[in-house]
Amino acid sequence: MYAAAAWAPASKKIGAQKLLNSVQRGFAQKLCKSYRTVSLHSALTLAGILPLDLRIQEAAALYETKRGSPLPELGDRETESRVGFAETPHPASHTDIRFECLEDQRQVDRHNVQEVRIFTDGSKIEGKVGAALSIWKGESEIRNQKFCLSAYCTVYQAELLAICKATGGVLKGKEKSYGLYSDSRAALETVANHSSLHPLAVESRENLRKAFIQGKDVSLFWIKAHAGLPGNERADDLAKEAALASKRKHDYDRCPISYAKNLIRSRSILLWNDRYKSGETAAVTKLFFPSAGDAYRLIRKIKPAGLLTQVLTGHGGFSQYLHRFKCRESPSCDCDPEKEQTIIHLLTECPVHDKARYDFSQRTKEIVKLDNLHELIANIFLDDFKNLEKM
Ligand SMILES: [Zn+2]
Known part of the structure; x- marks a missing residue:
């Protein structure tokens, strides 16, 4: 390609x-x-x-x-297209951006030396996306900001937007030292990586560069999510509120x-x-998968091979097929010389397999018929495979 x-x-x-x-x-x-x-x-x-x-x-x-x-x-x-390479700052003006990882309250307290701490978070809830900042001075929140994103946006975009807005806040702030906290390592890594051309990361880096020029001290931290850290929990709640609040205009909709x-x-x-x-073509396969679109979604979970593929195609060790390619004298089934042994005959009517069909119906409360083969594939197989995954 x-x-x-x-x-x-x-x-x-x-x-x-x-x-x-x-x-x-x-x-x-x-x-x-x-x-x-x-x-x-x-x-x-x-x-x-x-x-x-x-x-x-x-x-x-x-x-x-x-x-x-x-x-x-x-x-x-x-x-959301990448920023053009020519529009990014010259490599000589890159400032080194690093973040430290803090796992628990003790480590957070040890690094709590900045005047202002900004906790950022993004969240997707009920198909809606929001981001938020919780700005702290000392041990209490002094301000917060909520942002709403389009429903098709990802949590990753929300996390990046929150970091980007926080760096914007740093640039406007009067204080000298700031700590930025995020629980998304992926977002922080994108911001710290100068070769990433994500528009929000490029903007964040530009904000940080200008803040450094203003003489501000900015430290970035990754903190563990859902570890009971008050700032992170607060930002998480705010991001959820932002997502659920029905705002008409989105702050970010790329x-x-x-x-x-x-x-x-x-x-x-x-x-x-x-x-x-x-x-x-594909007459037998269409009995199991009337729609290629549904099959595309299902087949990854079924992964047919060997005998199952023979069943789903009708091309396999069945008399009617073997006879067609001159590998067997008669196309008929063992049960009745008048009946052709096709996969459909074997599955739905052949008396030789009555017991297997009965057991199947007992187990699944479904009957194997010509017109419900596609439903059986969609429901029964998926359940079977889900059970397998649990085991
Ligand atoms: Zn038969």
Whole structure:
């Protein structure tokens, strides 16, 4: 997908798609360990991957989005693009930014020597995002600030926004020494890392640089979250309040790249689903997964291989299949010479497996029928797999 943005339009041509498909079919078959006769659509579905041409278009769309072109799904909201390298301060003017890690109240007390301490936090609650500052002098809070972010923002963005606003506060403050506290190590590391081009980190560093020039002493600290530290608990409560308060205007609404990525992925899944549904192949797989979109979400938890792949494709050691490829004389099942032994026959009606079906129904309160195979896959398998994870 190197430089996909330059050549992605070519992947829309039918000829190119056919070539890509023939490359990908073999890989997909190996991934789900299927027979070599399995169709591209079945193999892709069970391998949990998207067609190559759609992946190429995804890579191109993501590149364009990172460069600032708008995503139709986002309307007029902007994505959070990185700051251009030329717009960042010259490396010679970099100030060394470090943070210390404080695990408990004792360590916090030992480092409590600044005039002003600013506790920052970000929080996501009930799908809403907020950030807050709690500003302390001595042992009590003198002021606080709350910020509201768009619902699609991440906690990481909220933590960074809080640190950024705190550095802004330091710049305006009259006191000489400040301690900034955050419980997000990732956010602090981004701020301390001069090569990070996150817009909030760049702004924070710029604020800190100016504060150093003003002769202010600023120390950064990471403190353990939920360790009962009063400043951190207070900032946490304020951030939650900020998230839940229904404000009309958001203080920060840049859409994170991760969210744009998800939007682009959903778009590809829709396209893939149309192709899967209108395709003539994968008849057996479609009984289990009528929608390629649902299959894409489920398959990661099921990870079919071996016998399960044989069942989900109908290509396996079944008489009807073996007869089709001239590996067995008759397509009929052991139970009745008139019945073809297909996977559907074995699963839903073959008397040889009555006992297994009965046991299954006893255990799951579900009946194995042709028209509920897709529900069984979605519900029963997921439960089974969840139980496995617990064990
Ligand atoms: Zn039978």
